[in-house]
Amino acid sequence: MSEEELIEEQLKRNIFLTTVDKVYNWGRKSSMWPVSFGLACCAIEMIAAASARYDMSRFGMEIMRPSPRQADLMIVAGTITHKMAPQVLRIYNQMPEPKYVLAMGNCAISGGPFSSYAVLQGANKILPVDVYVPGCPPRPEALLEGFMKLHDMVMNQSIATVSWYKK
Amino acid sequence: MTNEKILSKLKERFPEAVVDVPELIDFTVAIEPEAVTDVARFLHDECGLDYLALLTAVDRPERFEVVYHLWSVKDRTTAPFVLKVYIEDKENPAVPSVTPVWRGANYQEREAYDLMGIRFEGHPNLKRILLWEGFPGHPLRKDFENRTYTFEELKPTRPTGAEW
Numbered sequence: 001m002s003e004e005e006l007i008e009e010q011l012k013r014n015i016f017l018t019t020v021d022k023v024y025n026w027g028r029k030s031s032m033w034p035v036s037f038g039l040a041c042c043a044i045e046m047i048a049a050a051s052a053r054y055d056m057s058r059f060g061m062e063i064m065r066p067s068p069r070q071a072d073l074m075i076v077a078g079t080i081t082h083k084m085a086p087q088v089l090r091i092y093n094q095m096p097e098p099k100y101v102l103a104m105g106n107c108a109i110s111g112g113p114f115s116s117y118a119v120l121q122g123a124n125k126i127l128p129v130d131v132y133v134p135g136c137p138p139r140p141e142a143l144l145e146g147f148m149k150l151h152d153m154v155m156n157q158s159i160a161t162v163s164w165y166k167k
Numbered sequence: 168m169t170n171e172k173i174l175s176k177l178k179e180r181f182p183e184a185v186v187d188v189p190e191l192i193d194f195t196v197a198i199e200p201e202a203v204t205d206v207a208r209f210l211h212d213e214c215g216l217d218y219l220a221l222l223t224a225v226d227r228p229e230r231f232e233v234v235y236h237l238w239s240v241k242d243r244t245t246a247p248f249v250l251k252v253y254i255e256d257k258e259n260p261a262v263p264s265v266t267p268v269w270r271g272a273n274y275q276e277r278e279a280y281d282l283m284g285i286r287f288e289g290h291p292n293l294k295r296i297l298l299w300e301g302f303p304g305h306p307l308r309k310d311f312e313n314r315t316y317t318f319e320e321l322k323p324t325r326p327t328g329a330e331w
Contacts, residue, residue, distance in 0.1 A: 082321055083299060115315050117306050118298070126318050 021158050028072075028098070029154040031060035035071035037091065039078025042105035042137045046077045049140035059147055068094040073150070076127070079107035080120040089126050097164040100154075102146055103129045106136045168239070170194040170248050173214045181206055186253055195249040197232075200262045203252055207268045215239045216248055219269035222276060224283040226309050231260045231285060254285070264290040282307040301326060 038046055050056045050064065065071040068091045080088055092101070103123045106112035109132050111121035123129055130153060133146035159165060168176075174194060178185055184202035189195050198206055210216045221236035231254040236247040254260045264287035266272045276287045277296040284305035287293055294300065301324040304311050 082316060082318070083297075085318055086325065111315070117311075117313065117316060119315070120318060121315050 022155075024159055025155045025157060029151040032073045032100070032150075032154075033063050033065050033071045034061055034073040034075050035068045035091065035095065036064035036066060037074055037076055037088070039076070039080065039084065040105075040107065042077035042108070045137040045140055046075060046104065046143065049143045054140035054144060056144070056147075059144070059151075061147070068092075069096065071095055072098060073100050073102060074127075075102045075104055076108040076123045076129075077104040079112060079114060080123055080126075081118050082120055083118070085120045085126060088123070092127055098162070100130045100150060101127050102131045102133065102150060104133045104143060104146070105138060106134060109134060112136060168214055168242055170244060170246060173210070173216070173248055176214065177206070177209070180209060187251075192249070194246060195251060197251040197253050200252050200254055203263045203265065204268075206250070207265045210237060210248070210250070211268045214248075215241055217241065217269075219265070219271045219275075220247060222265075222272050222279060224279045224285050224307075226283065226307070228309075229257075230255050231257065231283070233262055233279065233285065235265070259286070260284065261286040261288055263288050264293075266290055281305070284308065299325065 036046075038044075048054065050062055056062050061073075068074070072095065074092060074095060076088065092099075101123070103109050107114065107119070108123045111119050113136070115121065120126070131146050131150045133143055135142050138146075170193070174188070174196060177196060178188075181198070181202060184198045184206060185196055186199060187197040189197070216237040216239050218238040218240050219235060220238055221234070223234050225232040225234060233252040233254065235250040235252075237250060238244055238247050252262055254262060260283075262285060264272065264276055266276065266287075267289065273291070274296060276290055277292070277294060279285050280287060280290075280293055281295040281297050282305060295302065298306070302321070303324060306313075
């Protein structure tokens with residue numbers, strides 16, 4: 001083959017044509033770090049989703065940062081009591097944008113089986129929730145499906161319209 | 168010392184404090200609230216009941232009751248000695264604390280104060296333990312309206328500042 005054809009072949013293998021949105025979103029969704037916020041029994045299922053069989057690491061999420069300053073996803077796993085609710089809000093406020101919230105389990109979605117004086121009836125009363133994963137507790141596979149929905153949502157966002165670049 | 172012997176010793180030592188001995192329930196004795204410290208000290212020192220397993224409160228229509236389940240570790244009793252205290256005053260129920268006698272009563276008295284509103288005099292740290300100071304009402308009373316609260320409703324009742 002002539003030289004030009006060789007060069008063309010090499011270029012085809014190493015140069016991609018894409019949009020800024022796609023690359024930006026792909027980078028964001030492939031390594032989304034959750035802040036570990038296991039409050040009650042759903043935390044056990046979250047830990048099971050992070051362990052060997054239902055690996056969360058294939059989504060880039062096995063690093064559960066204990067500090068909210070380094071995280072960009074908050075998995076509210078468990079019952080939010082009224083005593084704990086201001087602290088949940090505090091941790092959410094400390095996360096830098098872009099941040100997402102995933103409500104795991106019936107208690108985080110709407111109070112679950114506990115309609116009592118001590119339980120906040122759902123995380124969406126104090127936080128903006130993006131994905132709801134129902135179940136009591138949801139199976140680890142259900143949590144992974146929730147992650148995939150979140151990834152779809154991230155891929156469909158465009159940097160021209162997102163809220164954190166509008167300030 | 169078996170529970171029958173403890174019961175008879177208690178009755179002969181404090182005859183004026185014993186209010187009621189329910190016949191159908193084994194080893195239960197009800198006493199006046201003023202006699203609690205003396206009776207507690209007597210049961211701990213002379214009858215050998217050194218383990219307080221349970222301290223709860225009951226809300227009956229005409230009175231509050233505070234229930235203590237006492238076991239003896241040394242004599243290995245098979246059933247608890249149940250001590251009840253009848254509190255007639257439903258507006259400000261108060262009873263002397265048994266924390267100086269049995270240390271395990273510390274957190275349990277705080278829980279009874281938090282959920283039922285019974286004050287324990289002489290308790291070293293009588294604060295609410297499951298809810299926070301300022302929560303409206305005492306939830307486990309019969310006249311507490313059992314409903315859900317929203318975050319905004321409870322916001323003014325929360326403490327602000329460093330202790331939050």
